[in-house]
Amino acid sequence: MKILVAAKRVVDYNVKVRVRSDHSGVETANVKMSMNPFDEIAVEEAIRFKEAGHGDEVVVASIGPRQCEEVLRTALAMGADRGVLVRSDAALEPLAVARLLGVLAEREKSDLILLGKQAIDDDANQTGQMLAALLGWAQGTFACRLEAVQDGLRVTREIDGGLETLFMPLPAVVTADLRLNEPRYPKLPNIMKAKKKPLETLDGDSLGVDISPRLHTLRVSAPEPRKGGVRVTDVAELVDRLRNEAKVL
Amino acid sequence: MTQATLLLAEHDNSELAPSTYATVTAAVAMGGAIDILVAGDGCAGVASTAAAIPGIRRVQLAEAEALRHPLAEQLAALVLDLAPEYTHLVAPATTFGKNVLPRIAALLDSQQVSDIVAVESHDTFIRPIYAGNALATVRSTDGKKVITVRPTAFERADSHGGEAAITAIDVPELPPLSTFVDEDLNQSDRPQLDSARIVVSGGRGLGSGENFRIIEELADLLNGAVGASRAAVDAGYVPNDYQVGQTGKVVAPDLYIAVGISGAIQHLAGMAGSKVIVAINKDEEAPIFEVADYGLVGDLFTIVPELVEAIRASR
Numbered sequence: 001m002k003i004l005v006a007a008k009r010v011v012d013y014n015v016k017v018r019v020r021s022d023h024s025g026v027e028t029a030n031v032k033m034s035m036n037p038f039d040e041i042a043v044e045e046a047i048r049f050k051e052a053g054h055g056d057e058v059v060v061a062s063i064g065p066r067q068c069e070e071v072l073r074t075a076l077a078m079g080a081d082r083g084v085l086v087r088s089d090a091a092l093e094p095l096a097v098a099r100l101l102g103v104l105a106e107r108e109k110s111d112l113i114l115l116g117k118q119a120i121d122d123d124a125n126q127t128g129q130m131l132a133a134l135l136g137w138a139q140g141t142f143a144c145r146l147e148a149v150q151d152g153l154r155v156t157r158e159i160d161g162g163l164e165t166l167f168m169p170l171p172a173v174v175t176a177d178l179r180l181n182e183p184r185y186p187k188l189p190n191i192m193k194a195k196k197k198p199l200e201t202l203d204g205d206s207l208g209v210d211i212s213p214r215l216h217t218l219r220v221s222a223p224e225p226r227k228g229g230v231r232v233t234d235v236a237e238l239v240d241r242l243r244n245e246a247k248v249l
Numbered sequence: 250m251t252q253a254t255l256l257l258a259e260h261d262n263s264e265l266a267p268s269t270y271a272t273v274t275a276a277v278a279m280g281g282a283i284d285i286l287v288a289g290d291g292c293a294g295v296a297s298t299a300a301a302i303p304g305i306r307r308v309q310l311a312e313a314e315a316l317r318h319p320l321a322e323q324l325a326a327l328v329l330d331l332a333p334e335y336t337h338l339v340a341p342a343t344t345f346g347k348n349v350l351p352r353i354a355a356l357l358d359s360q361q362v363s364d365i366v367a368v369e370s371h372d373t374f375i376r377p378i379y380a381g382n383a384l385a386t387v388r389s390t391d392g393k394k395v396i397t398v399r400p401t402a403f404e405r406a407d408s409h410g411g412e413a414a415i416t417a418i419d420v421p422e423l424p425p426l427s428t429f430v431d432e433d434l435n436q437s438d439r440p441q442l443d444s445a446r447i448v449v450s451g452g453r454g455l456g457s458g459e460n461f462r463i464i465e466e467l468a469d470l471l472n473g474a475v476g477a478s479r480a481a482v483d484a485g486y487v488p489n490d491y492q493v494g495q496t497g498k499v500v501a502p503d504l505y506i507a508v509g510i511s512g513a514i515q516h517l518a519g520m521a522g523s524k525v526i527v528a529i530n531k532d533e534e535a536p537i538f539e540v541a542d543y544g545l546v547g548d549l550f551t552i553v554p555e556l557v558e559a560i561r562a563s564r
Contacts, residue, residue, distance in 0.1 A: 038496075118496065120380065121378065139321055139352065141348045166429060217385050220378070239556070239560060246542065
């Protein structure tokens, strides 16, 4: 089984973003960037699948500027076999990313594509579903458990009411939720080894894919801050204020 | 083409989910005629419920055994057949809509607008990005707008007064891609987390699943729902569907009581829209206090039982 994993470079999980004063977006200059945490879970799952004897090769792909190589090196240090960087300096929307990944999947003859359920920057939660649609494959979104079974996969999904388990034949696209696994920290010798693993660069404009933006971002603003609250001294004061001031009890 | 919206109803074949009513309100704000698609198995009753919502032109009822569970591949194929009539396709941004709508968008060559919290016009919407730390106003240039709606950001539409016609549609052959195996739904008599008027949430500070009983006791006293931070879910104190946050459920109750929750930005993203927020935490530096209307510093194991007693006594 050939596994393709997609990993996005995003503003680090711990950074509190600031909106630019001209409202054109959020400040990303001199901000720590790292792999989208959900994609990290997807990378980990792909590697575990291979380690369990279900996969022959784990290829990790990232789409974006040159610096996405760092994300790929991290995935290679975790245990992926090979990296592909699709270079593009354009601001790519999920549909464009799905199209580019679709081309890669055909080129790599992938049987299973794993990616995070959403990226923590645009919070769109679309790419995996769109990719499955474009390829005509089954989709298992928000996965918290993945099992290889005869002729396909059993995917347990986190849904609003609890859990749902689906069977799907391969090829398929699976998107990772938080509790699918806990990603490993790359060990130093593996980080060194990762530097020698193959990393190919493709030009995003040469793949024959329409990546033009469909959405115009007119304005990005900071949400209304909540008005500062008060500290109450004890339970009696809290109950009194909830009842008589806030009128919610 | 005259503007018309197809709204995918979320339901369990017997009841229409509250998220559907909120999505109707957003669709009304976009303008044009609104049809609701009720796709399922043995769900004619749901179609009648949907037809009673004021402002709906028509309810499209698609019944087939293959539609018993809302599988994305099957639903997408069905909607694709209906899509030519519509300029807008909308669904709630719940795990139901998030799963199926992007698949439809891609097949229609449309860049979906996810999780909108406000409608500016038929093609312009506001949506949170970066866990709600920024709000983007975006205009869709696609011929077909595909939109998911954050249910807590819109009032729920009325459930009575409408008399939309119900049209049964022929269900085309649906691709047998994924199939349903089983589900493990959490049964509870409490109000649903995403539609409750009061939510009491616990975090890592609870220390164990057993200790969550004090959260449940407070929630039950207030007829509220029980929520949790990611830390509490990851630690196994409570099931996954309790999670409030950027990647869990987004809630906006009248009263949100956060107990033993530090207030990571990912958690705040899921509850900062609440009308009144109470924080109970022993760490007075905890970020949750920055968004709380009422903060109480102290040991939750003392405060919560006291709070239960005080509310009982004052009734």
